[in-house]
Amino acid sequence: MEWLLELEEEFDQEIIHQKETYVKKMSQDYYWYSPILKKTLANRYGDCVISPRTEEELIEVVSFACKRKIPIVSRGGGTGNYGQIIPLKGGIVLDTSKLKKEIEIKDGTATFQAGAKLGFIEKTLRAKDQELRFFPSTYMKSTLAGFIAGGTGGIGSIEHGTLWDEGNVLELTVITMEEKPRRLKVKKQEELAQYIHSYGISGIITEATIATAKKTNWHDVLVYFDSLDEALLFSEKLAISTHLKKRLVSVCEAPLSNFFTPLKSFTNDSQATILLQIDSKQKQDLLQLIVESGGMSDDTFAAFIKEKHLRVSDFSWNHVTLWWLKEHEDDTYLQGRFDPTCYLAQVHEIKRRFGDEVLIHFEWIKVKGQIVPSSQPVIRYSTDNRLQEIIDGFREIGIKVSNPHTYILEEGGKDDWIDDICTAKKENDPYSLLNPGKTKRVSTKQFS
Ligand SMILES: Cc1cc2nc3c(=O)[nH]c(=O)nc-3n(C[C@H](O)[C@H](O)[C@H](O)COP(=O)(O)OP(=O)(O)OC[C@H]3O[C@@H](n4cnc5c(N)ncnc54)[C@H](O)[C@@H]3O)c2cc1C
Structure with missing residues (x-):
């Protein structure tokens, strides 16, 4: 490609990477969580990776690419889940890792x-x-x-x-x-x-x-309940408590936590677990709430995590799915926000319709001041059609699904903001060269 030769002439070799294996690696994220994206996004790569060392150098690269109508995809750590950094039209993967001051x-x-x-x-x-x-x-x-x-x-x-x-x-x-x-x-x-x-x-x-x-000194706690309902009710009580200060309230239906390999000595395949981070000054208050609610906890957990240099984050959010996928590579997950006023009934309906095809995982979060159960349930994948039936089932009972099986921004449940994003895009990216193909609202036909 002619522009690659010009690139070599204009820029320091140190920032240009063209080795095929490296370019391929840097063109990928965790899109393989989705069996659908695994099929649609395989073999899409950039033509080169550029790693500017300063903002000035980055601006020169942008100008170079724009003059030649070469697409650019910005890349951070490459941990996105929806093929966000996968270049659909080739071009430059703009690695920002050196801009870290x-x-x-x-x-x-x-x-x-x-x-x-x-x-x-x-x-x-x-x-x-x-x-x-x-x-x-x-x-x-x-x-x-x-x-x-x-x-x-x-x-x-x-x-x-x-x-x-x-x-x-x-x-x-x-x-x-x-x-x-x-x-x-x-x-x-x-x-x-x-x-x-x-x-x-x-x-x-x-x-x-x-x-x-x-800064708060956070204390890590793992709580167990015999039933998912008890675990969810306890987690809600804790999540909405204005007295207890917490950083994490993460609930897993059995047997999800039993696949957290480094925590094997603390997990089992029959109990629902809740992973918590609370202000260490409030350990006793939490313990009382656990006992009152009929839960169990192991007071050696926090010391174990520290001693092994583990982090509770490694077992929460989408890491729950990652541990599961290590042993069930064909499975996948969903993202949905349950209704805080009837989430338990929604869980029951999901279990009634789909049984163990859906394994519940909640992360309680605050959205516009309201505490809500967001969820990243594991899905035992069989076919694309069945996955769609499960997504439809979630929506039918009022769970707001952010579909992680699409690389199109507005299809992933972020439709509230897409018009605003595209307004800025039209002003800032007149040739539609930034990460082309990730929205249907802006035409990318000059590259197809
Ligand atoms: C195991 C696992 C757990 C996860 N847990 C969470 C979680 O708890 N919460 C959560 O929100 N997400 C989570 N994610 C998704 C992802 O890790 C996060 O969104 C993460 O913050 C993405 O950061 P990154 O640097 O890796 O971005 P990348 O994957 O490199 O990029 C993400 C997007 O940002 C764009 N981008 C990158 N840099 C720039 C830039 N300088 N300017 C403009 N655009 C840019 C890219 O083009 C891409 O579209 C998880 C993913 C995995 C695999």
Whole structure:
């Protein structure tokens, strides 16, 4: 390809990667969680990977690509689940991992470059008596901008909500995909929403300022109940408690937790489990609530986690699915938000219709101030049609499904924001070169 030769002439070799195996690896995320995406997205790769070392270098790459109408897909840690970083039209995989500097930490806010890993940010913040408000369970690998442009929420969302909740993402620096790229400073809530969970189609984030929380010493607890109902009712009580401060309330139907291999000595295949992180000052209050609710816990769990250098995040959110897939590689999962006013009845109806084809996994989170049960149930996959029947079944009984089996943004349940994202896209990416093919609202026919 001629542009690859020009690229070599214009840029330092150090930032250009063309080795086929490397380009293929960097063109992929965890899309294989979905048997449907596994089929549709196999063998889609970029033509090269470019890893700019500075924002100035990134801007030069963007200008180079725009002048030649070469697509760009921004890449953070590559931990997305929906083929978000998979280039559908080839082009450049823009690896942001070298843009990882701390810009500024103030009391209550932190600004880092796009490619800073969330694990690094958390460590840096904790040394300054602060912490991330919330983070995905992949935080050791995933980047600040990758989370903002590809994620939703995570550990801490029970207290602080999700990326869309006002006051969590405060400012973004965005580079436009134009011959002369503009450097935008985005601060207003309605404008920030044009870049949140946008798959990078509306601009390239180079810096982000997020709100932080005051550091808490978290205590890890595993609670067991003989029945799923008891576990769910206990988890709800804890989730809505304004007295107990928590970072995680994660519920797994049996036998999901029995596949958390490193925790084998704490799990079994018959009890429902709840993984919790609570303020260590409130251990006794929690214990009392566990006893009152008929649950059991093992007080050696926290010490075990620490001693083995494990993290509760490794066993919550979409890591629950990952542990299951390690032993059931053909299975998959769904994402759905149950109705907090009748979630138990919805669970019963799901179990009545689908039995053990659906294994319940809840993460309690806050959305616009309301505590709600979001869920990532494991699905025992058999066929695409059956998977669709299960999705339809969820929707019929009022569970809001965010379909993880599509790479099209608006089909994944993020239809509320897609018009705003596309408004920014039209202004910032006039040739539709950023991550083309990830929305149906903007034509990409010049590349097909
Ligand atoms: C085991 C597992 C557990 C997970 N748990 C969670 C969870 O708890 N919560 C959650 O929300 N998600 C979760 N995810 C999904 C994913 O890990 C997160 O969304 C993560 O934050 C993505 O970050 P990343 O750096 O890996 O992004 P990538 O996968 O690299 O990119 C994600 C999207 O952001 C875009 N992007 C990346 N960098 C930029 C940039 N600089 N400018 C513009 N766009 C950019 C990419 O093009 C892509 O569309 C999980 C996934 C797995 C596999």
